[in-house]
Amino acid sequence: MSPPRFPRSAPATHDPPHGGPGAIIERGTVHLPLLPNIVELRVRYAETDQMGVVYHANYLVWCEVGRTEFIRSLGSSYASLEREGVMLAVSDATLRFHAPARYDDAIVIETTIKNVRSRSIVFGYEIFRQDAEARKRLVTARTALIALDSAGRPRSMPTSLLDLFRGRE
Numbered sequence: 001m002s003p004p005r006f007p008r009s010a011p012a013t014h015d016p017p018h019g020g021p022g023a024i025i026e027r028g029t030v031h032l033p034l035l036p037n038i039v040e041l042r043v044r045y046a047e048t049d050q051m052g053v054v055y056h057a058n059y060l061v062w063c064e065v066g067r068t069e070f071i072r073s074l075g076s077s078y079a080s081l082e083r084e085g086v087m088l089a090v091s092d093a094t095l096r097f098h099a100p101a102r103y104d105d106a107i108v109i110e111t112t113i114k115n116v117r118s119r120s121i122v123f124g125y126e127i128f129r130q131d132a133e134a135r136k137r138l139v140t141a142r143t144a145l146i147a148l149d150s151a152g153r154p155r156s157m158p159t160s161l162l163d164l165f166r167g168r169e
Contacts, residue, residue, distance in 0.1 A: 063109070121144070
């Protein structure tokens with residue numbers, strides 16, 4: 001696991017930057033440590049294309065799986081957030097392909113929170129093929145999600161959601 005990344009102007013701290021003591025808060029951004037949540041799955045035949053490799057859009061589906069399981073690992077769920085009137089809509093997604101996945105490959109999705117702002121969350125993903133001997137990086141991805149109210153208007157993240165992310169140690 002790589003060390004946390006901080007903005008160049010951030011002050012030095014010896015405490016983990018998880019939103020509690022020692023957190024780095026700059027212009028409404030809480031910088032969080034890179035604590036991955038791991039999901040394992042196996043490539044299904046329906047996820048491959050005519051060339052026998054995973055169709056590119058399926059990696060975004062896997063990012064969603066990683067993201068929802070990350071939130072579940074914190075003791076919450078997308079469904080509970082939506083019941084509270086918080087919708088998290090993807091506003092930006094980027095993928096960088098390093099190698100293809102194929103039918104029946106064992107896949108590992110590592111999801112981290114890159115940062116949380118007053119109205120958005122950025123998640124990072126690394127998707128690997130897990131062989132008996134080693135992992136092979138397949139995709140590096142990032143999604144930014146914006147908080148919306150039930151009418152689809154941008155809103156601030158509720159304190160309960162920020163506290164949820166800050167409590168991850």
